[in-house]
Amino acid sequence: MLILDRSVRDAIVAHARRDHPDEACGIVAGAAGSDRPERVVEMTNAARSMTQYEFEPAEQLRVYREMDDRDEEPVVVYHSHTATEAYPSRTDVRYASQPEAHYVLVSTRDPEETEFRSFRIVDDVVTEEEIRISETVGGEA
């Protein structure tokens, strides 16, 4: 199960809507081992594409080093699909190399309704998980 703050979900959705029709991507960092995603980091989609995303390698190095220095890890890795459902594509599965991460997919194909789903991807097997929204960081779920 993924537990995340409403403000975190809203920030991810806002990023996906802003970059539509290109795919948006990023991470949500949290304290290592906490499984609590708290700090949204919007990443540049180096592919600048409606059908693909790729973290820009130099930016990724900077962001991952910063996380390392703060004893954080990428609890959530998110990206959007802008014309298809919020479900990992074959390419998503092939690249998924962080079994401890929650892979969040957002679909912006409908201008009104946003699909927001979370998956574990381990050894090429996709498992959807429940999302629970909490109202404040550190507050009651």
Add this chain to the structure above:
Amino acid sequence: MAIAVRIPTILRNYTGGEKQVEANGSSLASLIDDLDAKHPGLKGRLVTDDGSLHRFVNVYVNDEDVRFTGALDTGLSDGDEVTILPAVAGG
């Protein structure tokens, strides 16, 4: 010649959980051979069967992405820092 190598979470099962290890080599290719000698299996996660760098990983020497500096032929000197990260991409 000691080179510090930062290991991503996904590969720390090869290094006994260590996030930074040391290895030797005058090029990235020889460094990876030395890493594999110390931490067997690591090379297979970084280099493909046909001997090129895996596209699922990003490797940096200091702050430079090695794709722009000669990939596995990138030269190394004492005190360099190598960072390995998973490439994050998809469709």
